[in-house]
Amino acid sequence: MVRPINSIEENLASVRCRMMRVLGSPEQEGKHNHTVQLVAVSKTVGADQIWEAYRCGQRHFGESRVQEWLAKKDQLPADCRWHFIGRLQTNKVRYLDESIVLIHSLDRVALLEALNAEGKRRNHIWQTLIQVNIAEDAAKAGFAPQDLPLFLEKAAKCPFVALRGLMTIGRINASPEAACETFSALRRLRDSLRTSGSVNTEKFTELSMGMSGDIEPALAEGATLVRVGSDIFGRRP
């Protein structure tokens, strides 16, 4: 018998349950006293399916292509909170708007400068995470940790870009131990930047790490945002 594909409602419940198993329920006093945001990654997913997740209470959604997001967002309620998680071309920055609550993929100086210029033009401060290639995966975007000091000097001159923390993509099919190592390294990097004085300590708190295959190690290492696509919406084409 072919197993039926679970509904988005069931998938969301199961992801929230997995998160709870690591974090403890909100009533429990645990070592995880920060809140964790589940970002449902809706890239390639149609507006009707996003609606289904919305009806289950999901509000935070992640998109990775500006054109695709523009085509969908007007079909969805205005209180959807959009996260941009993919490589962002500088010439697409002007299409973003205030419904983008967080850009997870600030991965190069040219993008920093484009965001700052557009923010200045419309007097809007973008909330961003620095994407770090912590696993030093040649296939991935993001800064090498040693390139961050120079980047932070430049970011200090960009008042329309607020740095809120770090984001990384773990290696696919990494062992649980290797995944923990990657995520722990990102947390330690955030903490060392906070104590170095090169970022705004109060604001630089977020860690976006963990996807369908590795939310458990990411949460155990202190993720504040997890980005889950296929375990909610099913496998992408």
Ligand SMILES: *Cc1c(COP(=O)(O)O)cnc(C)c1O
């Ligand atoms: C696609 C994507 C995700 C979601 O991946 P899944 O494995 O489907 O959960 C998360 N983060 C980024 C940056 C992505 O591009």
